[in-house]
């Protein structure tokens with residue numbers, strides 16, 4: 001479904017050495033699979049997602065979605081790809097000024113199926129996300145965790161075949177995080193969605209089928225069955241209980 005081939009993106013800095021944000025990443029996410037990309041702050045996770053979302057062009061390498069290289073699309077083609085094929089839960093909560101919860105969540109559906117049908121179709125997911133009591137509340141007055149769930153509903157609304165999630169539980173409490181991660185995993189299974197989940201929360205990695213570790217723009221690990229751990233990953237392993245040594249259905253113990 002999603003294949004990254006030797007992807008490189010260096011950010012220029014004002015005169016100094018460019019930041020090697022993504023530095024030769026190759027990986028794959030299959031349909032119905034939940035893959036976690038785990039790495040410390042500044043390791044290149046968001047940059048990688050913006051490449052997959054065709055918001056930014058790579059310096060070199062390819063982003064293949066169902067065999068099509070989306071890194072060479074025109075602006076119009078990229079916009080259509082994001083609307084019809086992709087769900088992107090990003091770290092910026094872009095809300096319609098003054099819009100209510102339903103309107104904000106249904107925004108993509110307004111374009112694809114129309115306003116009335118869009119509003120109707122998005123409501124069950126908002127209820128599943130615990131926002132049933134807030135459907136007509138102004139979204140810009142919600143708590144950060146509630147806004148994050150509106151964004152999750154929007155990203156899932158068009159039933160995309162590829163879902164990117166950038167710290168989707170970053171503003172949620174432990175219980176709500178669990179529910180959201182379980183929901184995302186169910187969506188993958190039910191709809192055959194390929195999910196790339198970016199996180200620096202070791203608990204979140206326990207929900208994934210496979211875990212990749214990103215350090216300074218490079219992948220340090222491929223998957224749980226990949227054989228001996230590299231020293232970099234071995235150092236992280238205690239915080240990845242279960243995710244590296246197996247794929248339990250319950251979250252791992254908190255990091256030590």
Ligand SMILES: Nc1ncnc2c1ncn2[C@@H]1O[C@H](COP(=O)(O)OP(=O)(O)OP(=O)(O)O)[C@@H](O)[C@H]1O
Pocket residue numbers: 011012013019021039040041042043044045046047048200
């Ligand atoms: N547009 C940009 N111009 C210059 N440098 C950038 C740009 N975007 C990101 N960077 C740098 O690239 C590196 C990777 O950034 P990125 O946002 O991808 O990290 P991240 O893993 O998502 O971090 P976090 O967990 O804090 O969100 C960082 O050192 C960052 O400062």
Ligand SMILES: [Mg+2]
Pocket residue numbers: 045046047091166
């Ligand atoms: Mg980030």
